[in-house]
Amino acid sequence: MRSLGIDLGGTHLRAAVFDADHVKLAEHRELVGEPRDPERIAARVAELATQLGADAVGIGIAAMLRDARGTVASSPHLRWRDVPFGQLLAKRLRPKCKVGVYNDVNAIVFGEGVAGAAVGCRDVLGVYVGTGIGGGLIVNGALVEGGSNCAGEIGHTKVVWDDTAMPCACGQRGCVEAYVGGSYVQGRIREELRKGGKGAKSRALELAGSPEAANPGHVDQAAAEGDEWALGLWTELAPLLAVTLGNAVAVLNPERLVLGGGMLGRCPTFYDLVLTTMAVATNGPSFDALTIVQAALGDDAGIVGAASLAARDVSIISM
Amino acid sequence: MRSLGIDLGGTHLRAAVFDADHVKLAEHRELVGEPRDPERIAARVAELATQLGADAVGIGIAAMLRDARGTVASSPHLRWRDVPFGQLLAKRLRPKCKVGVYNDVNAIVFGEGVAGAAVGCRDVLGVYVGTGIGGGLIVNGALVEGGSNCAGEIGHTKVVWDDTAMPCACGQRGCVEAYVGGSYVQGRIREELRKGGKGAKSRALELAGSPEAANPGHVDQAAAEGDEWALGLWTELAPLLAVTLGNAVAVLNPERLVLGGGMLGRCPTFYDLVLTTMAVATNGPSFDALTIVQAALGDDAGIVGAASLAARDVSIISM
Numbered sequence: 001m002r003s004l005g006i007d008l009g010g011t012h013l014r015a016a017v018f019d020a021d022h023v024k025l026a027e028h029r030e031l032v033g034e035p036r037d038p039e040r041i042a043a044r045v046a047e048l049a050t051q052l053g054a055d056a057v058g059i060g061i062a063a064m065l066r067d068a069r070g071t072v073a074s075s076p077h078l079r080w081r082d083v084p085f086g087q088l089l090a091k092r093l094r095p096k097c098k099v100g101v102y103n104d105v106n107a108i109v110f111g112e113g114v115a116g117a118a119v120g121c122r123d124v125l126g127v128y129v130g131t132g133i134g135g136g137l138i139v140n141g142a143l144v145e146g147g148s149n150c151a152g153e154i155g156h157t158k159v160v161w162d163d164t165a166m167p168c169a170c171g172q173r174g175c176v177e178a179y180v181g182g183s184y185v186q187g188r189i190r191e192e193l194r195k196g197g198k199g200a201k202s203r204a205l206e207l208a209g210s211p212e213a214a215n216p217g218h219v220d221q222a223a224a225e226g227d228e229w230a231l232g233l234w235t236e237l238a239p240l241l242a243v244t245l246g247n248a249v250a251v252l253n254p255e256r257l258v259l260g261g262g263m264l265g266r267c268p269t270f271y272d273l274v275l276t277t278m279a280v281a282t283n284g285p286s287f288d289a290l291t292i293v294q295a296a297l298g299d300d301a302g303i304v305g306a307a308s309l310a311a312r313d314v315s316i317i318s319m
Numbered sequence: 320m321r322s323l324g325i326d327l328g329g330t331h332l333r334a335a336v337f338d339a340d341h342v343k344l345a346e347h348r349e350l351v352g353e354p355r356d357p358e359r360i361a362a363r364v365a366e367l368a369t370q371l372g373a374d375a376v377g378i379g380i381a382a383m384l385r386d387a388r389g390t391v392a393s394s395p396h397l398r399w400r401d402v403p404f405g406q407l408l409a410k411r412l413r414p415k416c417k418v419g420v421y422n423d424v425n426a427i428v429f430g431e432g433v434a435g436a437a438v439g440c441r442d443v444l445g446v447y448v449g450t451g452i453g454g455g456l457i458v459n460g461a462l463v464e465g466g467s468n469c470a471g472e473i474g475h476t477k478v479v480w481d482d483t484a485m486p487c488a489c490g491q492r493g494c495v496e497a498y499v500g501g502s503y504v505q506g507r508i509r510e511e512l513r514k515g516g517k518g519a520k521s522r523a524l525e526l527a528g529s530p531e532a533a534n535p536g537h538v539d540q541a542a543a544e545g546d547e548w549a550l551g552l553w554t555e556l557a558p559l560l561a562v563t564l565g566n567a568v569a570v571l572n573p574e575r576l577v578l579g580g581g582m583l584g585r586c587p588t589f590y591d592l593v594l595t596t597m598a599v600a601t602n603g604p605s606f607d608a609l610t611i612v613q614a615a616l617g618d619d620a621g622i623v624g625a626a627s628l629a630a631r632d633v634s635i636i637s638m
Contacts, residue, residue, distance in 0.1 A: 139458045146572025147442045148608030156602035157566035247476035253465025283475035289467030
């Protein structure tokens with residue numbers, strides 16, 4: 001069995017073919033480019049599958065899926081809406097080659113499960129705090145896709161539900177992503193550094209040079225140096241993420257929590273605060289059984305995960 | 320296959336034997352009585368299994384389990400702590416009869432899944448709001464027990480994490496159970512009706528006769544009649560439960576949410592408020608895919624669920 005994994009993002013199409021033991025046999029990377037219409041990309045995937053001699057193709061896509069047949073409800077990155085991408089692929093690839101389409105974060109978490117930070121674990125929660133916040137679940141050894149293929153949407157769990165709740169790009173208010181998602185954090189940092197007060201005197205502003213250049217990494221370093229404004233912001237935001245993670249852990253009782261994404265990977269002070277708060281805010285027996293680790297596979301996680309899901313016949317698309 | 324399901328609570332031991340189609344062939348009920356030492360109860364279960372001709376025995380127990388071998392970490396109802404109950408049972412029943420020990424709420428939710436309000440559903444969240452708040456999950460068609468057999472502890476997810484967070488019997492603070500669990504609600508109602516202010520003039524007090532006689536049902540009726548104090552309490556508490564449920568739905572994306580327990584079953588005004596708030600506080604795509612129903616099997620759910628889990632070889636205890 002040679003299984004091709006593809007990570008289809010807004011900029012790059014990255015691909016690699018793996019054997020049954022997740023050993024990478026070949027890899028390929030190209031720009032998605034323009035035009036990015038579904039037919040053209042489906043044709044490109046089919047070419048790659050032929051070229052690399054794949055028996056199965058799994059595609060992780062930065063999109064909201066509507067079902068387990070690879071229907072893309074929307075992908076802002078690809079500018080797709082209501083695209084039967086799975087069907088387009090199946091038409092070109094079946095019956096010679098199996099094909100499955102997966103949410104990109106689900107593929108990433110499954111990749112960490114089969115070949116990365118959660119190898120050998122039966123129950124895993126993976127949460128990535130980058131620009132936004134995404135999650136994926138492995139339960140009883142299998143990926144959880146949910147009733148309508150949107151399991152793992154931990155970024156849109158609510159942490160504030162009074163009148164102050166911040167609007168989220170999803171259209172609702174009070175989502176944890178609207179507080180701790182990297183793009184929201186960055187916006188808030190720049191605003192506070194611009195508007196004077198404690199932020200204007202902060203070490204973070206010195207480190208960044210200007211409000212426009214400031215990012216969460218500067219705040220993290222300032223907080224590590226004891227800056228009052230930076231510590232204030234981090235101690236406000238860390239509990240929101242910690243409670244979100246702890247609540248999901250209480251419900252799922254995973255043996256491993258895999259954390260990734262820039263807000264955690266590049267902000268060690270923030271990361272430590274989140275873990276400290278989790279220890280007091282998570283149901284005791286669930287926390288006792290938990291190991292928390294950082295994601296290990298980087299950009300390869302989604303590719304090996306998608307390849308592995310297709311190889312295991314998860315949500316394979318019929319013709 | 321004749322499978323015996325047992326619900327072992329603090330007061331009653333209820334049992335029924337089922338065929339492979341969940342048809343009840345015989346049932347039995349007795350007081351747990353005293354002494355309630357594990358050896359005596361294990362002997363009683365073994366007698367029942369012989370008497371009812373069971374090939375498999377599943378026991379749902381009101382306890383926190385430590386592992387999938389039926390080790391009871393603690394059961395306040397039975398006054399057990401660190402009891403290898405599964406081993407005691409296996410010694411008496413194996414190899415003739417398979418035996419499994421399950422958390423009672425897990426067995427109840429699985430029962431609704433195989434024969435009740437969630438028949439035919441692959442992904443189910445069940446939440447019971449009675450004296451406390453318990454939950455259970457079915458994912459990809461299988462019960463979720465979690466890494467240390469305590470999945471579904473939704474009652475101990477946090478809804479308040481500032482200095483005002485209420486203490487919970489679990490030892491932590493701010494758990495949703497400490498706000499919406501029936502015994503906490505009842506305590507708060509009686510306190511507010513006693514101490515004067517709006518509560519003392521409330522219709523709920525008229526309905527109950529005295530603060531000591533007041534229960535959530537009186538508050539629910541008063542709220543339905545437009546009583547200001549009752550509506551105030553319900554509109555404070557309902558969002559806490561609604562957000563808790565909505566957040567779990569965002570993470571799990573179940574196709575069905577089964578709700579049960581007295582706080583929901585006997586408080587229709589509260590129930591409606593919870594559902595109304597869920598509609599605005601739950602991740603849209605997850606909510607769109609969700610059906611919310613009330614539990615259908617009553618006291619039988621745990622028995623049929625435990626019987627069915629054992630029949631399906633879930634967490635069968637080896638000798």
